[in-house]
Amino acid sequence: MKIAQQDIHVPVSAHEQLYLKRLWQPVRQDAPAVLLLHGVMANGRTFYSASGKGLAPYLAAHGYDVFVADLRGRGNSTPRIDRHARHGQTEIITEDLPALHAAVRHIRGDAPLHWLAHSWGGVHMTSCLLRQPQLIPQVQSLVYFGSKRSVHVRNWRKRLEVDLMWNIVGRLLCRTLGYLPARRIGLGADDETDKSHRQSKQWAQVAPWVDSDDGFDYAAAARQHRLPPALYFAAQNDPCRGHPEDVRRFRDESGNHLSRLRLLARHKGHRHDYDHLSLLTHPDAPFDHFPLVLHWLAGQYDRVVENY
Template identity: 45%
Template sequence: MQSESLFIEKENYQLHLKRFYTTENAPSVFLVHGSIEDGKIFYSKSGKGFAPFLAENGFDVFVADLRGRGKSKPHPSRENNFGMASAFEEDIPDFIAKIKSITGKEPDHWVSHSWGGVHLMAYLAKNEAPNLKSMVFFGSKRDIRVRNFKKLLIVDLLWFGFCTFLAKTKGYLPARQYKIGSSDEAKDYFLEVNKWVRSREWKDLRDGFDYADALQTKAVPPILSITGANDMQIGHPVDCKRLLKEIGDQDNFTFKVIGKKQGYKHDYDHINLLTHRDAKADHFREVLEWLKSI
C-alpha cells in the first residue's frame, strides 16, 4: 500500500488531502471527518484504520482535512476565523476537483464520520454528483434530541456551555488544549454547528435555504448508516436514524447499530467505532462488502 499527502493551495490557506492506494484506476472513496477532529479519525501513523483498510482491499482512498484541521493550515485562531459553510461550499468542492484531477472522475463513494455527513449532504443538496454510487455514515446525525445523563453532561453542559464560553472569549475553540477534541475549531464554525444541532429545521443560516427539502426531492444514492450501541450522546441511534428520515428515508437507505446485542464483539462508542483494534475484523469487513456490492 502507498500513501501520500496532497495539498491544495488557496489564496489565504492550504488544504490537505491524504491518499492511500495499492493500485491506480481503482474505485475511489472520499472520506470527511466531523467537528473538533481531523482526517486522522480514519487512519493512524502506523497505517491502521478504515482508510488504509479500504486501500488494502482495492479502493483508491482520499481523506480530507477540512480547513484549519490536521495538516490544513493555518489552524483556527482569533485571527483565523471562518464559518461552517466554508466546508461544504468551498472545501468539499475543492477536494472533489483535486480527486478528479488525479483519477479522471469524481469519487465513486463518500464516507463520513459524525458531522462530516452533514457537510456532505449539504453539498449534495445544492450540487449534482453524477458519479456518486453510495455513501457511508459513521455516527452521523444532524440534530440531537435524545435525553439522557451523558447527553446532559457532554452536549448540554460541556459543548453548549463550557465550549461556547471558550469560543467566545478566546476567539476560537482550543479543543486540543482542553483535551476535548483532536482539532481546534474556528469560532463562527463552532457556533453555527451548534445552531443546526439545536434546530428542528435544517435551513441555511444566511438565506433560509431548506437542505432537507432539497434532498427529499433528489434521488440520493444508497446510504449505509451505522452507529455504536454505546454512543449515548453524539451519535445516538435515535438521532442518527432521524437524519435518514430528514433526507427522504428512501428504500436504499440501511441503518445498523453496532453492539453486542446485534452480534458484534463490543458496544462501540462515537470514536472507537472507527478506532477500536477489533473494528477491522468486526464491522469494517461488513462495510467493505456493502461498498463492493453497490
C-alpha cells in the same frame, strides 16, 4: 501488497490550503476512489494511525484509492485555526467539500468515487450534495459512522457533553478567545472556528435544517433530490454524540434514498457494544463490521441487512 502514500494540498483561497492524505496500491490502476471526512473537533487522523491501523489503511489494502481530508484549519491544512479565522460550516459545504471532490476527480478522472464520513462529517457531506445536486451522480455511495444532525435524546451524558461543554463552555470560549481551542483543553483532537461552532450548535439543537448564512433549506432540498445509496452505522454505547435514534432521524430527514442502518451491538451479533470512536478505531472493527463497508462500496447492498 505495499501501500503508497502521498501528501496533497488543495487551495481554497489565496492563503488557505486543504490537506489530503492519499493511500493506495500503485499496481491498481482501476481502483475505485474513496473520500473520507472527519467530524467536528477532529481531523483526518480519525481514519488512520502512524502504525497503519484504521479504516483508511484497511480500504487501501482492499484495493481502494483512499483520500483522507483535513478540513480548513484542521490537521495538516493551513493556516491553523485561530481567533482570526472566519470560515465555518457554510464554507465547508459550499467550498471545501466541492474542492476536495474536484481534487480527487482531477487525479482519478471518472473512476468510481465514494464518500465516507465520521460523525458531523456525514452532515457536511449530505448537506453538500443537497445544496449542489450536480455532484450526486458523481458519488457512487455513502457510508457514515455515527452521523447525526440534531440531538433529540435526553440523558445525563447529553446534558454534560452537549448542553454544558459544547453549548455553554464552548460558546464562552469562542466569545472570549475568538475560536474554540478544543485541542489545547483536551475537548477534541482539533480546534473549531467561532462560526463553525455557532452553526453546528444551532443545528444540533433540534433546529430547522436551514443555513444561517443565506437561509438555504436543506430539508426542502432533501425532498427534491435523491442521495446515493447510504449505509449508516450507529454504536450501541453512544449516548449522545451519535445516539442510534438520532442517527435514524438523520437518515430519515435526508429524503427517500436506498439506505441501511446498522446498530453495532452485541445483541445484534457484533463483537462489542461500540462507542462513538471505537466503531472506527477498535482492533476488532476490521473483522467485525468493516467487511460490510466493502460490500456496500461494491454495490452488494443485499448483503448488508438493516438490523435497527
